[in-house]
Amino acid sequence: YRHNKIGFALLICCIRYPGFVMNSETDLPAPLVEFIAEQLKIKDYSNWRKYFSRESTRWEQISEVKLLLNLKSFTAEQYERY
Numbered sequence: 001y002r003h004n005k006i007g008f009a010l011l012i013c014c015i016r017y018p019g020f021v022m023n024s025e026t027d028l029p030a031p032l033v034e035f036i037a038e039q040l041k042i043k044d045y046s047n048w049r050k051y052f053s054r055e056s057t058r059w060e061q062i063s064e065v066k067l068l069l070n071l072k073s074f075t076a077e078q079y080e081r082y
Contacts, residue, residue: 002042007051008061009036015065024052 013036014022022028037045052058066072 001050002045003048003050004057004061005040006033006037006042006045006048007058008065009040010048010051011058011061012065012068015062015071016069021062023058024049 010028010033011022013032014020014026014028020026033045033048037043037048
């Protein structure tokens with residue numbers, strides 16, 4: 001599905017650079033979405049927010065990105081220390 005493909009790419013961008021995980025309420029700049037869609041050769045990306053229709057897909061992909069980028073979740077225990 002194109003919306004999952006672009007959603008996954010945007011997820012990587014958000015985690016890797018700004019350092020947060022996007023959700024259905026995240027307001028991403030249209031030029032960013034267009035830039036990513038262009039790289040993926042997706043002409044009609046208007047329904048990219050459909051990516052959020054299945055929450056488990058997003059969580060599965062977050063796990064994949066964490067493995068891909070060797071990231072770890074910030075835990076409550078770490079929060080208490082700082």
